[in-house]
Amino acid sequence: MLELRELYKTFNPGTITEKHALNGLSLKLETGDFVTVIGGNGAGKSTMLNAIAGVWPVDSGAILIDGKDVSGLPEHKRASFLGRVFQDPMTGTAADMEIIENLALAARRGQRRTLRWGVKKAEQEEYRELLKILDLGLEERLHAKVGLLSGGQRQALTLLMATLRKPEVLLLDEHTAALDPKTAAKVLDATDRIVTRDNLTTIMITHNMKDAIAHGNRLIMMNEGRIILDIRGEEKTKLTVEDLLHQFEKVSGQAFASDSAILS
Amino acid sequence: MIAYFTSLNPLALLRACPGGIAQGLVWGIMALGVYLTFRMLDFADLSVDGSMATGGAVCIMLIMNGWNPEAALLVSFLAGLLAGIITGLLHTLLGIPAILAGILTQISLYSINLNILGGKSNQAINVNSVSLRITSNASLLPRTILLLAIVCLVIIGILYWYLGTEHGSALRATGNNPNMSRAQGISTKMMTVIALALSNGLVALSGGILSQYQGFADVNMGRGAIVIGLAAVIIGEVLGEAILGKHLNFFLRLAFVVVGGIIYYLVYVFVLWLKFPANDMKLLTAIVVAIFLAVPYLQGRSKSSFSKVAKRNAKNAKEGK
Numbered sequence: 001m002l003e004l005r006e007l008y009k010t011f012n013p014g015t016i017t018e019k020h021a022l023n024g025l026s027l028k029l030e031t032g033d034f035v036t037v038i039g040g041n042g043a044g045k046s047t048m049l050n051a052i053a054g055v056w057p058v059d060s061g062a063i064l065i066d067g068k069d070v071s072g073l074p075e076h077k078r079a080s081f082l083g084r085v086f087q088d089p090m091t092g093t094a095a096d097m098e099i100i101e102n103l104a105l106a107a108r109r110g111q112r113r114t115l116r117w118g119v120k121k122a123e124q125e126e127y128r129e130l131l132k133i134l135d136l137g138l139e140e141r142l143h144a145k146v147g148l149l150s151g152g153q154r155q156a157l158t159l160l161m162a163t164l165r166k167p168e169v170l171l172l173d174e175h176t177a178a179l180d181p182k183t184a185a186k187v188l189d190a191t192d193r194i195v196t197r198d199n200l201t202t203i204m205i206t207h208n209m210k211d212a213i214a215h216g217n218r219l220i221m222m223n224e225g226r227i228i229l230d231i232r233g234e235e236k237t238k239l240t241v242e243d244l245l246h247q248f249e250k251v252s253g254q255a256f257a258s259d260s261a262i263l264s
Numbered sequence: 265m266i267a268y269f270t271s272l273n274p275l276a277l278l279r280a281c282p283g284g285i286a287q288g289l290v291w292g293i294m295a296l297g298v299y300l301t302f303r304m305l306d307f308a309d310l311s312v313d314g315s316m317a318t319g320g321a322v323c324i325m326l327i328m329n330g331w332n333p334e335a336a337l338l339v340s341f342l343a344g345l346l347a348g349i350i351t352g353l354l355h356t357l358l359g360i361p362a363i364l365a366g367i368l369t370q371i372s373l374y375s376i377n378l379n380i381l382g383g384k385s386n387q388a389i390n391v392n393s394v395s396l397r398i399t400s401n402a403s404l405l406p407r408t409i410l411l412l413a414i415v416c417l418v419i420i421g422i423l424y425w426y427l428g429t430e431h432g433s434a435l436r437a438t439g440n441n442p443n444m445s446r447a448q449g450i451s452t453k454m455m456t457v458i459a460l461a462l463s464n465g466l467v468a469l470s471g472g473i474l475s476q477y478q479g480f481a482d483v484n485m486g487r488g489a490i491v492i493g494l495a496a497v498i499i500g501e502v503l504g505e506a507i508l509g510k511h512l513n514f515f516l517r518l519a520f521v522v523v524g525g526i527i528y529y530l531v532y533v534f535v536l537w538l539k540f541p542a543n544d545m546k547l548l549t550a551i552v553v554a555i556f557l558a559v560p561y562l563q564g565r566s567k568s569s570f571s572k573v574a575k576r577n578a579k580n581a582k583e584g585k
Contacts, residue, residue: 079449094440105437109449118433
């Protein structure tokens with residue numbers, strides 16, 4: 001479904017800020033896999049998602065979606081395979097456009113943008129129904145500018161937009177990190193429902209180990225640009241935060257760097 | 265002082281107004297082009313100073329060569345499209361910052377415009393031998409104004425329609441949030457080039473119409489055009505929001521850009537009537553634009569500023585709270 005083969009990426013090569021962000025990263029996801037990703041700061045989690053999304057080209061390696069090598073496609077062309085939700089709630093939506101206009105833009109992801117009207121009449125009802133799954137009352141505010149929404153509402157809307165056209169892979173880059181705990185739980189809940197409903201292949205980065213354990217069918221831990229731990233199925237359901245910390249120290253030979261991951 | 269006031273002739277002002285309205289409509293078309301880049305893409309495109317003159321030069325030279333004036337305008341529009349594409353490619357393909365890309369196109373157009381004008385800095389047509397629909401001839405001015413108003417309405421209608429389509433929505437999204445746009449499969453580079461092309465096309469069309477109106481094209485006719493365009497956009501917005509408030513829908517917003525152009529030229533006529541030296545008009549325009557751009561910013565600051573907090577806290581401390 002999604003396959004990453006030996007990805008390498010170095011930022012600022014040859015300078016004092018040189019950073020080997022991806023170090024031979026390989027990963028294979030089956031259809032319907034919901035993978036949670038944890039790892040310290042600078043482990044390469046976001047870099048991995050950006051590599052898949054095509055924010056920049058990788059130095060070497062291949063990214064295959066449905067068996068097709070997409071490594072050579074620019075970001076906007078890969079978008080037809082991908083749904084993305086970002087860490088910053090401001091990134092995923094167009095603030096000066098209406099909720100319905102944002103959804104209509106997302107509904108045409110990967111399609112030719114024609115000179116037909118941007119939002120068809122029939123779409124209104126469709127979106128109203130879809131917004132109900134978020135349970136935020138947005139279905140009554142179709143014509144409100146997205147800039148008027150809270151961070152949580154915008155993030156939930158971005159999630160809906162990312163999945164409006166079924167993506168081959170859904171990329172969630174710490175999409176609840178900027179939200180208060182209650183809203184974060186709500187967005188995570190919606191994520192679970194949508195992923196299950198559509199059987200979406202999903203990668204979710206999180207700083208929260210409990211969330212990483214509670215969601216998805218597979219958990220990977222990253223360190224220094226590659227995967228150091230890959231736990232799935234039965235084994236994953238039995239995991240505890242202590243297990244993970246212990247495993248991390250054993251595999252990487254250092255203590256887990258992020259307090260927030262442990263304390264939350 | 266008295267001599268100055270008695271020298272002002274109210275009738276002269278009245279007589280100058282129709283010309284001001286006509287010019288305002290012409291520049292309104294130009295301002296719609298500026299609106300497209302400045303408001304939709306947040307791209308202050310300086311190439312318009314050049315493409316305005318390109319539109320005029322192309323139009324006048326074609327008419328001199330026996331072309332039909334309306335067909336000449338079409339070519340003006342196309343020439344503007346091309347200029348916009350150049351700026352767009354300089355920016356998106358070669359990574360040159362927006363402002364600089366515009367300046368490079370503008371400066372190269374200066375040479376190109378001189379070449380179009382056959383090496384002269386201006387060229388005039390004999391307005392008596394060519395039948396022009398758009399003319400500053402005083403007796404035909406009402407007809408010209410009506411025609412220009414219709415042209416403006418048609419352009420506003422087309423822009424309103426286009427920006428409502430799937431393609432136009434993608435353009436608006438590009439200006440609003442390029443990251444989101446790419447994530448939704450929109451080529452933001454392509455959209456930037458298209459917006460710049462359309463914008464400069466409109467500006468050149470306006471230049472062509474202006475050259476017909478005044479009967480000549482001058483290589484300097486676009487100097488400071490961006491500032492006049494911005495003035496029209498901003499005056500129109502402030503006025504539209506003041507008059508219509510929440511009822512200012514997108515169609516009216518575009519219409520008020522043209523209204524902004526008309527207001528600008530009526531003020532221009534008025535200030536000239538007050539015997540303000542014509543040489544200083546660009547300075548005045550720049551000051552007006554600076555003020556209009558600064559006011560919203562300063563209003564925001566006055567609502568929340570460090571000095572205000574400091575003052576309030578100092579006062580509270582004094583009163584022992």
